[in-house]
Amino acid sequence: MRDFRSERVREIPPSGIRKFFDIAQEMEDVISLGVGEPDYDTPWNVREAAISSIEKGYTAYTSNSGLNELRDEISLYQKERFGVDYNPVNEVLVTTGASEALDITIRTVVNPGDEVLVAEPAYIAYCSGVILSGGVPVYVPCPAKENFRLTPDSLMEKITPKSKALLCNFPNNPSGGVMTVDDYKAIADVIVDHDLLLISDEIYNEITYEGMPSSAACVEELRERTVIINGFSKAYSMTGWRIGYICAPEEIAAAALKIHQYVMLSAPTMSQYAAIEAVKNGWEARNEMVREYNIRRNLFVNGMRRAGLECHMPKGAIYAFPSVESTGLSDQEFAERLLKEKHIAVVPGSIFGPSGADHLRCCYAISRDNLVTAIERIEEFVNEL
Numbered sequence: 001m002r003d004f005r006s007e008r009v010r011e012i013p014p015s016g017i018r019k020f021f022d023i024a025q026e027m028e029d030v031i032s033l034g035v036g037e038p039d040y041d042t043p044w045n046v047r048e049a050a051i052s053s054i055e056k057g058y059t060a061y062t063s064n065s066g067l068n069e070l071r072d073e074i075s076l077y078q079k080e081r082f083g084v085d086y087n088p089v090n091e092v093l094v095t096t097g098a099s100e101a102l103d104i105t106i107r108t109v110v111n112p113g114d115e116v117l118v119a120e121p122a123y124i125a126y127c128s129g130v131i132l133s134g135g136v137p138v139y140v141p142c143p144a145k146e147n148f149r150l151t152p153d154s155l156m157e158k159i160t161p162k163s164k165a166l167l168c169n170f171p172n173n174p175s176g177g178v179m180t181v182d183d184y185k186a187i188a189d190v191i192v193d194h195d196l197l198l199i200s201d202e203i204y205n206e207i208t209y210e211g212m213p214s215s216a217a218c219v220e221e222l223r224e225r226t227v228i229i230n231g232f233s234k235a236y237s238m239t240g241w242r243i244g245y246i247c248a249p250e251e252i253a254a255a256a257l258k259i260h261q262y263v264m265l266s267a268p269t270m271s272q273y274a275a276i277e278a279v280k281n282g283w284e285a286r287n288e289m290v291r292e293y294n295i296r297r298n299l300f301v302n303g304m305r306r307a308g309l310e311c312h313m314p315k316g317a318i319y320a321f322p323s324v325e326s327t328g329l330s331d332q333e334f335a336e337r338l339l340k341e342k343h344i345a346v347v348p349g350s351i352f353g354p355s356g357a358d359h360l361r362c363c364y365a366i367s368r369d370n371l372v373t374a375i376e377r378i379e380e381f382v383n384e385l
């Protein structure tokens with residue numbers, strides 16, 4: 001029998017994160033800093049909105065683009081929070097998670113052979129998405145010495161005549177690095193001069209600890225060539241609801257809608273009702289979660305520094321990214337031994353790209369008690385090396 005799998009699917013590796021967690025699941029007493037997921041339940045008012053929608057019998061498809069009220073609210077949110085106008089009728093598209101938003105955006109723009117610049121360390125779905133579209137991912141380093149930000153020089157170095165788009169994610173998974181509006185302004189000329197499309201995954205932009213969040217679309221010359229990817233999973237602790245969105249110039253939004261129509265029809269209806277409540281009335285719960293993540297961030301980063309691991313202070317998202325270089329172990333070796341010997345699961349940074357080498361992604365969205373125990377065990381592990 002021949003191999004029925006396409007060449008493209010054979011080319012992409014399985015998720016390095018999952019592989020690790022299969023091992024962890026078979027062990028007892030494991031504290032996991034591995035999965036990138038908020039540990040809160042979805043706020044009750046948000047759950048109630050979905051329950052109420054089901055009780056009312058709103059169980060059919062919505063319009064392909066999503067409920068009008070939700071698109072209005074998303075447009076209002078982008079305006080109020082970032083000062084950017086998106087027409088809710090034809091520039092906002094509701095998707096099944098930011099994951100679908102990313103997938104259809106990549107498929108909307110990539111022709112076979114196109115190069116897509118991927119700011120790394122990067123969320124693991126980017127390169128696979130580009131490869132599945134026949135594109136070629138090209139890493140652009142955002143190293144620790146730049147506080148994991150993307151700089152114009154780094155970007156310039158990787159641009160070729162085949163470059164079509166730049167995919168970036170700030171606040172960043174896995175590094176916690178953020179870009180200010182000035183940082184986006186600094187790369188704007190390079191993006192415009194080389195006629196690139198910017199795909200900006202801003203799913204963590206409500207989880208920032210030092211000042212206001214920023215959006216790439218705040219920069220005027222970027223607005224017309226930027227696709228904003230966002231969603232509700234992180235800000236409102238709604239990972240299981242599978243609800244996200246795209247804000248993009250009309251031409252791109254309409255093209256993405258064509259793919260969405262065929263592959264998804266519409267995002268889950270009850271989740272759309274929940275999302276309306278989240279964006280309208282989820283602020284208090286969100287603020288409370290961010291306050292708590294901030295305490296855990298400080299606790300964890302200080303713990304890592306005490307343990308002798310260099311660790312930059314992440315300004316956003318829910319991850320710390322300590323360096324294990326001083327231990328002489330690679331990130332893979334460190335993570336494997338830490339799991340086997342101390343029952344702490346973390347993710348080796350190198351799976352997110354070369355700039356992640358010698359780092360560990362540690363998600364601190366777990367209880368403070370578990371976090372303290374995790375710090376103690378990591379400290380013990382480092383001392384015993």
Ligand code: PMP
Nearest residue numbers: 036097098099123173231233244
């Ligand atoms: N982008 C990034 C950077 C993420 O970390 C995640 C989730 N881990 C996603 C997108 C996917 O989010 P969603 O649950 O909305 O599909």
